[in-house]
Amino acid sequence: MSRHRRLIAAGLAAGAAALGLAAARPHPRGVPVLVAARDLPAGATLSTSDVGVRTLPARAVPDGAVRRAAGRTLTGPIRRGEPLTDVRLRGGSLLDDAAPGTVAMPVRLADAAVVRLLHAGDRVDLLAARAEGPLPARTVAAGVPVVAVPRPGPDPDEGALVVLRTGRTQAAAIARAAVDSRLSVSIVG
Structure with a gap:
């Protein structure tokens, strides 16, 4: 029995030595990545x-890991140590890679709490409802992407801004609706 113990102990010692040598062996070079x-x-x-x-x-x-990040803007929050990728950073313009005739339309939504639910990249239907009268809410823009969610102001009673990517015709319709209606959104898939 004692002979088997010695044999098992020798085997375990040899295994530990092999694992130690494998850990000490130089690994292939890693890739430097920018992180928060x-x-x-x-x-x-x-x-x-x-x-x-x-x-x-x-x-x-x-x-999509980026090589340069200084001066670029985050599209959403990021945690310490998280790699920076192209989908987390906005370029110099809200309309990078946009089709001709596309505009970035700042829209003040009536309820600031709704804006906290939104993130760049979400798609929304923009709804307009008049305070007086029995008219139902109408869809002013359908399936438009959110390109930015600016930090809300100090007074939540004033609503909050969201920036949508629309066409010029839609932007004009949104501006008309904002004059006499309260604006809100529904998040769509």
Whole structure:
């Protein structure tokens, strides 16, 4: 019995030594990736102090990882250590990659709490309802993308802004509706 114990102990020692050598062996070089240096809110314009570098194995680098982030704006909040990718950053314009005739339309929604539910990339139907009269709400723009959700102002009774990507004709209809109606959205798939 004692001979078997010695044999098992020798086998375990050899296995531990092999695992130790494997851990000490140099691994293939990783890929440097830009990450958030701390938790950052949506809409933050990144500076060099907001970004760090972490080396990741090549297979762990996310698609769309960016190489330059300073001066770019976050489309949504990001956690410390999260890799920065193209879908998390907005370029210099709200209309990057937009079709000709497309505009970014700031819209003040009546309920600031509704705006907190929205994120860049969501699609919404913009609804207009008049305070007086029995008329139902009407759809002013259907399935338009949200391109930005600015930080709300200090007074929630004034509503809050959201920026939608629309065509010029839709933007004119939205401006007309904003004059005499309360605007709201429904989030669509």
